[in-house]
Amino acid sequence: MHLAVIDPLPMYRQGVVAVLSAAGYQVEVPADPVNWVRRGSSNLVLITLATTEDWDLLSRLRETTPEQHVIAVLTQTSAKTGVRAVRAGARSVLHREVTAVALRRTVEATIDGQAVLPFGVAAMLAGGAVDEETRQAITEAEVTWLRHLAAGMTVAELARLAGYSERAMFRLLQGVYRQLGARSRIEAIVRAQEQGWLRTF
Incomplete structure (x- = not known):
């Protein structure tokens, strides 16, 4: 090593x-x-x-x-x-x-x-809690993306809706996942659910 x-x-x-x-x-x-x-x-x-x-x-x-x-x-x-x-x-x-x-x-x-x-x-x-610094770093648009993904939207569909290429959307989502300490889309959605961010969708 x-x-x-x-x-x-x-x-x-x-x-x-x-x-x-x-x-x-x-x-x-x-x-x-x-x-x-x-x-x-x-x-x-x-x-x-x-x-x-x-x-x-x-x-x-x-x-x-x-x-x-x-x-x-x-x-x-x-x-x-x-x-x-x-x-x-x-x-x-x-x-x-x-x-x-x-x-x-x-x-x-x-x-x-x-x-x-x-x-x-x-x-x-x-505890799974997202600290205030992390929460402030996640924009409302990014929370909306997580809500769409939780509702079953694909990355390609989300990219069209948000006005990005699919590749750019994937890269942006990876950044959101990292901010949440998640290694996958499912884990990010679970974290967002734990914070109560998906309830208003």
Whole structure:
């Protein structure tokens, strides 16, 4: 398993590299993380999410290799931020100030196919609630699209109704699904139903 560390602070990166190298992992600091993950299927990325660019990179990593092992390293302790990271493609979530022991345990568990999450993040995900930040990011038009899909409309029919090509509509819907932390149309519809968004259709 090859590991990549993505963090804006050189001292922090060096510390993480040292901890994980001492544990026997081959650790790199790639200049182009997207191309780095394309090179092999057994890669794990630790990415610190501090800026909009970091979140965009997390989304691109998920789009490039959906099954990619990603550990989100958070600079905030908010459970909402952790939920957002999972929905954006992270498999595990860590706070940036964890101990070396916790870091190694999280890496080992993630490689073994497990998800390591702070309790608050797991509880919020288990409740199925969509936080206010996510709800505000979903437009009324996008909620209407979900209502049409729930009523049985196909993507092609929805594209004609909304004035997009079928390919563009599919891409737009994928973005909505990601915002909701859903991996499929059915899962997105279920989440929308849980929020009560489909009742007024």
